Amino acid sequence: MNNSKGRKIKYLVLWCTNKCNLNCSYCYAKDNLGKEDMSFSIAKKAIDILEDEGTLILAGGEPLINFKLVKEICTYINKNNKKVKINIQSNGTLINEEIAKELKKLKVGIGISFDGKPRINDLNRGCSAKVIKGIENLREENILINVNAVITKSNVKELSSLVDLAYYLENVNGIGLDLLRSEDTTLRTTPKEVYKAINEAYERSIELEKLTGKKVFIREVEDAKRRIKTSYVSCNYCYASKGQAAVVIPNGDMYLCSSLVGKKEYFLGNIEGSYELRALKDIEFEECKQCEYYDRCRKICPSRGIINNVEGVISKEECALRKACFSIVEKSC
Secondary structure, eight states: OOOOTTOOEEEEEEEEESOOSOOOTTOTTGGGOOSOBOOHHHHHHHHTTEEEEEEEEEEESOGGGGHHHHHHHHHHHHHTTOOOEEEEEEOSTTOOHHHHHHHHHHTOEEEEEOOSSHHHHHHHTOOHHHHHHHHHHHHHTTOOEEEEEEEOTTTGGGHHHHHHHHHHHSOEEEEEEEEOOOSOGGGOOOHHHHHHHHHHHHHHHHHHHHHHSOOOEEHHHHHHHHHHHTTOOOOOSSSGGGTOEEEEOTTSEEESOGGGTTOGGGEEEETTSOBOOOOOOOBOOGGGGGSTTTTTOOOBOHHHHHHTOBTTBOOOHHHHHHHHHHHHHHHHO
């Protein structure tokens, strides 16, 4: 294996721990979770291959289970004056008053995984009351968060109620809508449902913005807005498809993407030894070139395309999501 030491990347995901206190039905990581925490020595070696103005995501498992490491990482980055953007992706259940105060001191971005109102969220994730309490504890510290929802059959028809919840919680700055990554087709929705749901969620956000004077952003709509208003030229989907990203799990093993951990063909090596940084291949449909948004669209998430490629067929929900967002922006201009 060629050695990529000395080469810097722009996007790094650290699995602070393999442990998780939830058992989400659609979790792509569950087969690779265990009982291992990442050590600071491994985290430091990984951070040292990240560009000073790169992005660091602290994930897992549930990263707050290894909160000691989270604090060590932030201290190391601040002490060395690294201009790294740090985000934590958490399920929110462990955020008590003390941790909320600590997170405020650390000045990190926080994303909370939540699929909808408690009745909906409990279907595939559970512990909704604890998540809401965690968000409320962050609110008491004046910490704004982003909510990330996975679109499934369970919540696709009620995405607008997630917008309601975001306004109710008061400290939600934006909503990210992620599509299912799973070989299990039972929870998968359809392109038609996705298109309709995105439009309904956006319309609800506009209604509530007019009523409250507060704006909650929908990440995918904002991305479409940037691409249309700046005449954005389509490029690679993500840093992984540019060969500028890596995921490091607790034992130091490296992969191209969190969704692909455990798949040997996407194994890069080990941060403590030899590793080779490389890129995921971008994916697009044959008919993409005939689409009016072709030159601006991000196309399909490469890892989602790999995982969702059941019986040689890649699902087209992501195409529907992109088209919905582009059409929303065009109508609002």
